[in-house]
Amino acid sequence: MPPITSDALVLRTYKLGETSKIVVLLTRDRGKLRAVAKGARGPRSRYQSALEPLSEVRVGLHGRQGTELYRLGQCDLLRSAFRAGGQGLEAALSLSYFAELLDAFAQEGEAEDPVYRLAVAVIAAAEQGAEVRALTRYLEAWLLKLHGIYPPFDRCAGCGGALPTGALVYHAAAHGFVCEGCSPASGPIVPEPARAFLAAVFRRPPSEIPALPVEAAVLEPFHRDLISRHLERDLRSHRVLRDSAPGIRG
Ligand SMILES: [Zn+2]
Numbered sequence: 001m002p003p004i005t006s007d008a009l010v011l012r013t014y015k016l017g018e019t020s021k022i023v024v025l026l027t028r029d030r031g032k033l034r035a036v037a038k039g040a041r042g043p044r045s046r047y048q049s050a051l052e053p054l055s056e057v058r059v060g061l062h063g064r065q066g067t068e069l070y071r072l073g074q075c076d077l078l079r080s081a082f083r084a085g086g087q088g089l090e091a092a093l094s095l096s097y098f099a100e101l102l103d104a105f106a107q108e109g110e111a112e113d114p115v116y117r118l119a120v121a122v123i124a125a126a127e128q129g130a131e132v133r134a135l136t137r138y139l140e141a142w143l144l145k146l147h148g149i150y151p152p153f154d155r156c157a158g159c160g161g162a163l164p165t166g167a168l169v170y171h172a173a174a175h176g177f178v179c180e181g182c183s184p185a186s187g188p189i190v191p192e193p194a195r196a197f198l199a200a201v202f203r204r205p206p207s208e209i210p211a212l213p214v215e216a217a218v219l220e221p222f223h224r225d226l227i228s229r230h231l232e233r234d235l236r237s238h239r240v241l242r243d244s245a246p247g248i249r250g
Helices: 089-105 113-127 132-146 192-201 214-231 236-249
Strands: 004-016 020-027 031-037 056-062 070-079 168-171
Touching: 004 031, 004 070, 004 089, 004 113, 020 056, 020 089, 020 113, 031 056, 089 113, 089 132, 089 214, 089 236, 113 132, 132 192, 132 214, 192 214
Parallel strands: 031 070
Antiparallel strands: 004 020, 004 056, 020 031, 056 070
């Protein structure tokens, strides 16, 4: 049987036996899947840096469609994740967060071309030096939107009326932003500059992302809560980024 070929992003790898790895891939054509990379941990591994998280590769996969574990054959590196990861600790932590986010949102065997294109564009923008923290909010916002979770800015989640311009007020019980008539709301409040940043996020490619305004700090816990509630768990990187943040930002 000829192998299945697809472009793919490496999300993560883990050890298998003495010399092999299991690779979790976000493939363009078949969504998330797992494949055994035989000999990937050996000294003469033919895969080398192609299996670093967020490397983009072109793979040949052996196995029946829908199988739980493919065998990785050919694996050509299209773009190495190394450069973006070489831009300091915060960039490196953020990239590992990107991989964890994509892994958490992707369904096994379900192709999502918009998610794949989003991921590739965000990684490319990080490589070109776009602000990593702004890109992190960008990736979160778009993953939430593509999965139907980001609350709309224009309609009140309580009464359906038009929302005024200015700050947005979130109400957890309504799963969205609410108008003054539907208050009091649980919060948080998304100040106007953060709203403008989000509007730009949903209008522009990641390469044209504006600088993150200081008022947008609220988006970090806000997105984290939306993500945790959707996934019904906390992501490991949320804790790592929070714990290491003061040292990085000081
Ligand atoms: Zn309302």
